[in-house]
Amino acid sequence: MTSLHRECLERVDGKPTLLYDNHKRRRHGPRIAVSESTAQAIEARQKELDQLPAVPACEQWLFPSPGQRNRPRRSHLTTAQFCNRIFRDWVDELIPDLVDDRLDDNGEPLAYDRTQVVPYGFRHAYAQRHADAGTRPDVLRELMDHRSLDVTMGYYKVSLTRKQEAVKTVARLAVDRHGAPRGFEDALAYEVESVGVPYGGCTEPSNVTAGGGHCRIRFQCAGCDFYRPDPSYLPALEQQIADLRADKESALAMDAADWVVRNLDDQIRAYSKSADEMRRKLEDMPPEERAAVESASRELRKARSAAAFFPLQALHTRSPE
Ligand code: SF4
Numbered sequence: 001m002t003s004l005h006r007e008c009l010e011r012v013d014g015k016p017t018l019l020y021d022n023h024k025r026r027r028h029g030p031r032i033a034v035s036e037s038t039a040q041a042i043e044a045r046q047k048e049l050d051q052l053p054a055v056p057a058c059e060q061w062l063f064p065s066p067g068q069r070n071r072p073r074r075s076h077l078t079t080a081q082f083c084n085r086i087f088r089d090w091v092d093e094l095i096p097d098l099v100d101d102r103l104d105d106n107g108e109p110l111a112y113d114r115t116q117v118v119p120y121g122f123r124h125a126y127a128q129r130h131a132d133a134g135t136r137p138d139v140l141r142e143l144m145d146h147r148s149l150d151v152t153m154g155y156y157k158v159s160l161t162r163k164q165e166a167v168k169t170v171a172r173l174a175v176d177r178h179g180a181p182r183g184f185e186d187a188l189a190y191e192v193e194s195v196g197v198p199y200g201g202c203t204e205p206s207n208v209t210a211g212g213g214h215c216r217i218r219f220q221c222a223g224c225d226f227y228r229p230d231p232s233y234l235p236a237l238e239q240q241i242a243d244l245r246a247d248k249e250s251a252l253a254m255d256a257a258d259w260v261v262r263n264l265d266d267q268i269r270a271y272s273k274s275a276d277e278m279r280r281k282l283e284d285m286p287p288e289e290r291a292a293v294e295s296a297s298r299e300l301r302k303a304r305s306a307a308a309f310f311p312l313q314a315l316h317t318r319s320p321e
Pocket of ligand 1: 201221
C-alpha cells in the first residue's frame with residue numbers, strides 16, 4: 001500500500017521526482033523519477049486541491065479520504081477505496097466491452113472476468129517493460145523497492161522466454177538486401193551474429209560488437225551486404241520507404257541535383273525489394289503460421305521499443321532506510 005503527500009513532487013536537476021510512502025515495507029519517502037506528463041498531472045491535481053475547502057485531517061494528502069456516511073473525513077484514500085470504487089468505475093467506462101481470447105460454444109468471445117483487472121497489473125507491466133528493455137536487475141530492484149533480488153529476477157525469466165520464442169519464429173525468415181532468403185540457423189545465431197539497427201538486423205561484426213551503434217557507412221543498410229531484415233522490421237521498413245518517397249518529392253520540388261533523386265530512388269527500390277519479398281512469404285504461409293510470425297514480430301518490436309523507451313541509466317534514488 002502506498003500514499004502520496006500533497007507535496008510529493010520535487011524537481012532534481014530539473015527532472016521530476018516522486019516521493020512516496022511504501023507502507024508494506026514501512027519506508028517513507030523513497031524517490032522515483034517520473035515522466036514530465038506525470039509531473040504535470042500531479043501539479044494539476046495540486047492546483048485542484050488548492051481550490052477546494054481545506055479539511056484539516058486530510059489536507060496533507062494528494063488523494064484525501066473520500067469519507068463515509070456519519071464519519072468525518074481523515075487521512076488518505078485507501079487501497080480498498082481506490083480499487084473497489086474509483087479504479088473499477090474507470091475500467092468500466094474506459095473498456096465497456098472486455099472480452100477474453102477464449103470462445104464460447106457458439107464461437108463468440110467469452111466476457112473477460114473484470115475482477116482480474118486490478119491496479120497491481122500496472123506495477124507488473126512497469127517491471128516487465130523495464131526487464132524487456134534490458135534495465136539492470138539491481139536498478140529494477142531499486143525501482144520496484146523489492147526486498148529480494150529473486151523476486152526481481154522473475155521478470156527477466158518471463159522476458160527472456162518470450163523473447164527467445166519470438167526470435168525462434170522470425171530468425172529463419174531474415175532476407176538480405178536483394179530480398180533473397182538469408183535466415184539464421186537458429187535463435188542463438190540470430191542473437192549472437194546480428195544486432196538490431198533502425199530498419200533491420202545488421203551482421204557486420206564490428207557493429208554487432210558495438211551493439212549496433214557503430215556503422216562505418218552511416219546506416220546505408222539498403223546498399224549493404226551485411227543487412228538482414230526480418231518480418232519484425234516490416235513496419236519500420238514501410239515507414240522508411242514512405243519517408244524516402246516524401247524526401248524524393250521534396251528533392252524534385254527543390255530542383256535538387258539528379259544524383260540526389262537517383263540516390264533516393266535507389267534506396268526506395270532496395271528497401272522495397274526486401275519488404276516485398278518478406279510480405280510475399282508471409283502471404284504464402286498458412287494462416288496459423290502467419291499469425292504466429294506476426295505475433296512474434298510484435299513481441300520483438302515491443303522489446304525494441306521498450307529498450308528505446310527506458311533510458312539505461314539508473315533513475316532512482318532512495319531515501320535512507
Ligand atoms: S549499413 Fe551495413 S554495416 Fe551499417 S548498420 Fe546497416 S547493415 Fe550494418
